[in-house]
Amino acid sequence: MKKQGRRVEHIEVRGDMTVDELVREFGKSGVFSAGRVAEACDIFYEMVSHKGVTKYLGLAGALVPCGMRQIITDLIQDRMVDVLVTTGANMVHDMIEAFGAAHYKGSATVDDSELCRLKIDRIYDVFLHEKDFIKYDELFVKMLEDIPSRQMSIREFLYEIGKRIEDPNSILRTAAEKKVPIFCPAVADSAIGLDVWRFMSKHNPNLFVDAFADLNDFMNIVQKAKRNGAILLGGGVPKNFILQAMITVKRGGYDYAVQITMDRPEPGGLSGATLEEAKSWGKVKGGARAVQVIGDASVIFPLMVAAVRERLAKAKR
Numbered sequence: 001m002k003k004q005g006r007r008v009e010h011i012e013v014r015g016d017m018t019v020d021e022l023v024r025e026f027g028k029s030g031v032f033s034a035g036r037v038a039e040a041c042d043i044f045y046e047m048v049s050h051k052g053v054t055k056y057l058g059l060a061g062a063l064v065p066c067g068m069r070q071i072i073t074d075l076i077q078d079r080m081v082d083v084l085v086t087t088g089a090n091m092v093h094d095m096i097e098a099f100g101a102a103h104y105k106g107s108a109t110v111d112d113s114e115l116c117r118l119k120i121d122r123i124y125d126v127f128l129h130e131k132d133f134i135k136y137d138e139l140f141v142k143m144l145e146d147i148p149s150r151q152m153s154i155r156e157f158l159y160e161i162g163k164r165i166e167d168p169n170s171i172l173r174t175a176a177e178k179k180v181p182i183f184c185p186a187v188a189d190s191a192i193g194l195d196v197w198r199f200m201s202k203h204n205p206n207l208f209v210d211a212f213a214d215l216n217d218f219m220n221i222v223q224k225a226k227r228n229g230a231i232l233l234g235g236g237v238p239k240n241f242i243l244q245a246m247i248t249v250k251r252g253g254y255d256y257a258v259q260i261t262m263d264r265p266e267p268g269g270l271s272g273a274t275l276e277e278a279k280s281w282g283k284v285k286g287g288a289r290a291v292q293v294i295g296d297a298s299v300i301f302p303l304m305v306a307a308v309r310e311r312l313a314k315a316k317r
Contacts, residue, residue, distance in 0.1 A: 020310040037300060039291045040258045041307045047229040047256050048080045048308060054225035056242050059086040060234030064093040065103045065126045066298045069171060071305055076174045083221060084175060085183045085238040088190025091172060098167035099139045101132035137195055144199045149206040153213035158182045183214050186237040223249045229256030233297040235263060235271025243283040253285035260297040
């Protein structure tokens with residue numbers, strides 16, 4: 001058999017090493033998840049350090065409830081993200097914290113009927129008190145009363161919400177301040193959608209959010225960019241919304257792509273679909289720098305961000 005590739009070097013771990021030094025040790029190995037995490041960091045660093053790359057972040061799964069809110073806010077603050085595409089649920093939980101509530105460490109092995117009696121909602125091992133959801137509903141409706149009655153896109157609607165949030169650590173507020181667009185194509189599939197529906201039914205039928213209006217804005221961003229790079233945390237609607245643009249604008253696909261997912265490709269769902277499969281659709285370029293990491297985004301993405309920030313700091317010095 002013909003000899004293939006380079007020799008696998010063994011990972012060295014020291015007590016005084018930095019995050020990026022550990023990631024570079026992963027790269028010396030270059031195989032399994034360690035090698036893919038190292039490659040993901042290299043791709044992310046190239047995306048944020050090279051001019052002319054428009055950076056898209058797809059946010060799926062319960063990443064705000066699990067403690068990643070500040071990471072996303074800081075990335076937007078530092079313009080390491082140019083476009084955010086998210087589920088409605090993550091923005092709901094951003095507002096819950098912005099309104100003074102919190103998420104709590106609970107347990108995945110618990111009597112859920114008892115939690116229901118105690119009015120505690122569970123997201124795997126994260127607990128959220130029902131009273132905090134009620135508080136969110138009340139404050140969000142007051143916010144809706146202040147938003148002008150006109151037709152607007154989902155992006156414009158989320159911008160109006162962000163302008164009215166006081167918490168400086170809020171994703172929505174920071175995006176509004178930095179003029180980073182937030183797209184949320186399935187916003188109706190969240191408490192935001194339910195609250196807006198109730199508000200329109202009882203108070204103001206003239207608040208009209210057009211789900212299709214975002215497409216023009218998003219396609220223009222993709223078309224005008226010199227190069228496009230996507231970081232996809234999970235899959236679902238945010239992943240598809242980001243990738244599908246390439247089919248329409250005929251740019252030949254994304255130049256950079258990193259996906260972190262726990263899903264499998266065999267059922268045919270998009271969340272587990274590989275980036276190689278995306279090349280068949282023209283969503284990712286054949287020669288793109290792309291890697292798929294199978295793992296928990298709540299572990300892998302903070303590691304990536306820490307490593308890349310360390311490299312950026314060193315480059316600046």
